[in-house]
Amino acid sequence: MAEEKRKNGRHTLQMEERERVRIGGVTEVMSFDEEGIMMETACGLLMLKGTGLHIGKLDLDSGDVTVDGTIDSITYADGGFGEKHSLLGKLFR
Template sequence: MTYTQDSPIPTMTSSEHHISLRNRKRMDVTAVKAMERFDTEEFFVRTGQGFLTIKGTDLRIVHLDVDKGMLSLEGLVESLHYNEDGGKDATKGILQKLFG
C-alpha cells in the first residue's frame, strides 16, 4: 500500500497481494491474476504470490474483476493454502478427480 502527500487515500500497485478476512465470512483478495476453478467448497485462484486454494462451506463470488486483480467472496472460510507451482491437482478436471 502506498501513501502520498497529495492524497490521504492509500493506493495499491497491481503487484501487491493482500487478503482481508472478516469474521471468516467475507474475504477480499487483491493481485488476482485468474480464477482457475471454483465451487461452493473450494476456490483455486492464481495470484501474484502463487496459487491460492480457499476451502470452506457455501462459498460464492460476490465480485470478481481480474483486470483490476480483485476478488470478493462470501461463505464460511475454513482454510487458505498457497502453492507456488499450482500443485499436482491444479490441472485435474472433475473426471480425473472422480476416477483417478
C-alpha cells in the same frame, strides 16, 4: 509473462470473521464451487476451502475478488503450469 505478473503484482488478503475474504492481486480464477475456490495470485496459487462459498465480486482487470461464505482454510502453493493441474486434483479430494 506469469512470472512478470508475480514479481510486479501486489497481493493482499483481508478476512472478516471467516465469512468474507477480499483478495487483491488475482490474475486468474481457475475453478470454483461452493466448497472451494482456486485462483492464481501475484504470490502463487491460492486455495480457499469452506462451505457455501460464492464469488461476490470479480474484477480481474484490477485483480480484486470478494468471496462470501464460511471460510475453513486458506492455502498457498507455488508451482509451474504442469503442477497446477495435479495440485488442483489433490486440493479438491
